[in-house]
Amino acid sequence: MVAPAAPGRGRNDGGRMTIHRESVAPDGRQGRLIAPCTMLCLATWLATQLPGFLIAAFLLPAILAVTIDRRPHRQRADRDPLTGLDRRASLIAALAAGTEEAARRREETACLVFEIDNFRSFEARLDREALDTLLRLTARRLVAALRDSDTCVRLDGPVFAVALGVMPRLGQPDAERLAQRLQDLLSLPLRIGEEDLRPSLSAGFARAAGVSPLTPEGLLQAATLALIEGQRRGPGTIRAYDHAMQARNRARQRHGRDVGRALENGEIRPFFQPQLCLAIGRVTGAEALARWHRPDGVTVPPVDFLSALEGAGRMRELGAQILDGALAALSDWDARDLGIDRVGVNFSAEELRQADLVDRVGFALGRYGLDPGRLSVEVLETVVAGRPDDTVAANLHGLARLGCRIDLDDFGTGHASITSIRRFPVNRLKIDRSFVRGIDRDMTQRRIVGAILTMADRLELEALAEGVETPGELETIREMGCGHLQGFVLARPMAAADFAAWLAAPRGESPGVPMAQHLRIG
Numbered sequence: 001m002v003a004p005a006a007p008g009r010g011r012n013d014g015g016r017m018t019i020h021r022e023s024v025a026p027d028g029r030q031g032r033l034i035a036p037c038t039m040l041c042l043a044t045w046l047a048t049q050l051p052g053f054l055i056a057a058f059l060l061p062a063i064l065a066v067t068i069d070r071r072p073h074r075q076r077a078d079r080d081p082l083t084g085l086d087r088r089a090s091l092i093a094a095l096a097a098g099t100e101e102a103a104r105r106r107e108e109t110a111c112l113v114f115e116i117d118n119f120r121s122f123e124a125r126l127d128r129e130a131l132d133t134l135l136r137l138t139a140r141r142l143v144a145a146l147r148d149s150d151t152c153v154r155l156d157g158p159v160f161a162v163a164l165g166v167m168p169r170l171g172q173p174d175a176e177r178l179a180q181r182l183q184d185l186l187s188l189p190l191r192i193g194e195e196d197l198r199p200s201l202s203a204g205f206a207r208a209a210g211v212s213p214l215t216p217e218g219l220l221q222a223a224t225l226a227l228i229e230g231q232r233r234g235p236g237t238i239r240a241y242d243h244a245m246q247a248r249n250r251a252r253q254r255h256g257r258d259v260g261r262a263l264e265n266g267e268i269r270p271f272f273q274p275q276l277c278l279a280i281g282r283v284t285g286a287e288a289l290a291r292w293h294r295p296d297g298v299t300v301p302p303v304d305f306l307s308a309l310e311g312a313g314r315m316r317e318l319g320a321q322i323l324d325g326a327l328a329a330l331s332d333w334d335a336r337d338l339g340i341d342r343v344g345v346n347f348s349a350e351e352l353r354q355a356d357l358v359d360r361v362g363f364a365l366g367r368y369g370l371d372p373g374r375l376s377v378e379v380l381e382t383v384v385a386g387r388p389d390d391t392v393a394a395n396l397h398g399l400a401r402l403g404c405r406i407d408l409d410d411f412g413t414g415h416a417s418i419t420s421i422r423r424f425p426v427n428r429l430k431i432d433r434s435f436v437r438g439i440d441r442d443m444t445q446r447r448i449v450g451a452i453l454t455m456a457d458r459l460e461l462e463a464l465a466e467g468v469e470t471p472g473e474l475e476t477i478r479e480m481g482c483g484h485l486q487g488f489v490l491a492r493p494m495a496a497a498d499f500a501a502w503l504a505a506p507r508g509e510s511p512g513v514p515m516a517q518h519l520r521i522g
Contacts, residue, residue, distance in 0.1 A: 080154045082135060083138075083139035085154045086153045087154070088161075091111075092216045092217060093216075095111060095220060098163055098165060099214055105166060107167060108168075109166050109207075110207040110219075111163055111205065112161065112179055112204070113162075113204050113224050113227045114160045114161070114162075114182070114201050115160075115202055115231070116158035116199050117200040117236065119158035119199075124382045124383045126192075126195060130193055134197065137192075138186055139160065141186055146162065147165060149164075150164050150165050151163040175205050180238060183201050183203050187200060200235045201236070202231050202238070202239075204225065204226030205239075205240055206226060206240070222245075226241040226245065229245055229248070255305075259308040263317060267292055267295070269293065269322070269325050270288035270345075271289050271290075271495055272289070272493060272494060272496060273490075273492065273493040274499070274503075275287060275485070277484055278482065284340065285341055287486060288323075288325070289346075289493045290318065292304070310350075315348055316354065319347065319348065322345060323361070324364060326343045327367075328496075330342075331369070332496065332500070338504065340503075343374070343375065344375075344377075346378045349383055352379065354395075358402060372402045372404045377396075377404050378407045378409045379408060381409065384396075384426070393423075406425055406427050408430060410432040410466075411430055411452065413434065418455070427462060429452065429456050429462070429463050430463075430466050431463060431464065431465045431466060432466060433467020433468075433487070434467075435448050436468055436473060436477065440473050440476040450480060462484065464482070464483065464486065465484070468487030468488075468490070473487075473489065
């Protein structure tokens, strides 16, 4: 079923056979030489009828111009310049021809869609050239595994699709085995430059027999829905399309519209979780966390709306609203003399790639009259692990020059080396909660956190333990010499007004927000 593609292939265009020979350039682009037999036959006939000098002077240039292909602009538009693969229009055309032929011959065809699950983490680590190489090599692997009758395209970003040529027998198990074989091939390790990469790919597929009403666009949509459903369960999945996916997709679309309206109406705003300085026993900071506070009073966590905003391309808008809300809250707390030194705001990899980020942050700080040192820019460890692109690096250094502090969030989960940390102006490591959980009972956890604290001390960085939930964890963190903590043991995230009331209340009391009575922070 899966065989190497031949270097050349023929196509019958309405009774005229056109011979194609594809060449692959070093950068992965493919060229095509076209020699229509009709033109060659015409040249042969003319050679017997006309003097040689007429052929050489007038006819051969015209024949060669047609033979070589007089549609370079159309070719470039129909092909992805990075990988040399065809684009979506070619896939739709292949699916249309395949479904028509399958119906006529009572056979079967299918569409498969693949996506590199961990491409975003690669984006945070690799430069543009390495990412392009990853996409080109993935495309070459896929093309090499397919038959001449199959069509392979790059849809967008790290997403590839295949229209299978018709087959006499293609049941659900057959299609799943094929998807598995292709997934295994595309997931093999790659070495690009100095990086050893292990791509993780998910696949979704749909057979023509399982889609109703059957259209080329509907078959592609069905395979895409299967891919999305699989990815919701985790990376490296393979899912077949079923009709129930349509209903779930419509529900997600409604949810996406609701989330978009919530963002526009100001319902998504920052909640604040206090950060305790253990050396002085005082709350000195807060992390701003996005929450959707619906009109009915229900608070929705980010896991239920961030993906919808990412899919809609509205993360920049969300980031701007959270930053503005956090700085407004800090300014208000200053007016109340609550003694909060700084507020932390999370910046996504997408935001860090925006060329105007430093200017926008500086403008926002100036609007509220706040010193830049009172803003902690929280960046995931994966952003500095490996080699982030030039814009990310420039923005981090630009924010540091502005005076902002840089916190490395979820530290311990992103494989950042000491060298990569020192390349950036990091001020504090935020130890991921997965290492803090049960630290008072688990010696392995204690050793890991101890090693992180030792490294932070040697690098003259502050450290904060995230996700501290129990008094035992708090006491262990304190004994180990960690400077700061945040977590449910202190308080859950709360609205800005509740945060102010919580700070102003006598210790251990808080209107609507419980606090551990036994917590010794004085």
